[in-house]
Amino acid sequence: MNQERPKILKFNFSKVSNWLIILAVLWLLTSIGLGWLINSIIILIGILLLLPIVLFVGAQWWLSRNIIQDECPVCGFEFTALNQTQCQCPNCGEPLQVEQGHFSRLTPPGTIDIKAVDISAQTLDD
Known part of the structure; x- marks a missing residue:
């Protein structure tokens, strides 16, 4: 008989404990009044993620016009x-x-641009 628990009910606490520690630190920082620090970090990450997209779209628009x-x-x-x-x-x-x-x-001022046309000589028979 299989004495192990089913894999569905297994729960790995080592992965969850990392997230719990991060959440506890964030909660501690917000409770002592450092929420502005967390908000600044989140805004900075958002800017760093959006900036390449905005630059790519802006460069494509500029190139298409120029x-x-x-x-x-x-x-x-x-x-x-x-x-x-x-x-x-x-x-x-x-x-x-x-x-x-x-x-x-690109020619200097006063230059007259002409096109040469080749006219073949024809003799007139009288």
């Missing part, structure tokens, strides 16, 4: 950059300015 993806006006290479900054095309090396979500060439 990163643009467009083509280089010189070579047509598509890449990303931060809005309202100067950058250089990684393909052709052209200095670019990011304005209103698009790349534009």
Whole structure:
């Protein structure tokens, strides 16, 4: 015959005693007027748990508003950059300015930007 107690009715007091000691210390601190200390610790733990989440959401929002993806006006290479900054095309090396979500060439004032068009020579037969 099995003389042991059923496992369902077994209760491990060593695990519970740790929690009881913690609760007794907390009760003692609140009873002598140090509840503000416990409240401060709980608030600090809450801030430490919530701060990474808030920072992650804030960084995602900021990046979604400030990163643009467009083509280089010189070579047509598509890449990303931060809005309202100067950058250089990684393909052709052209200095670019990011304005209103698009790349534009960074040229000195007074420079006229033109596009060359190749016109093939045709001979007219009369």
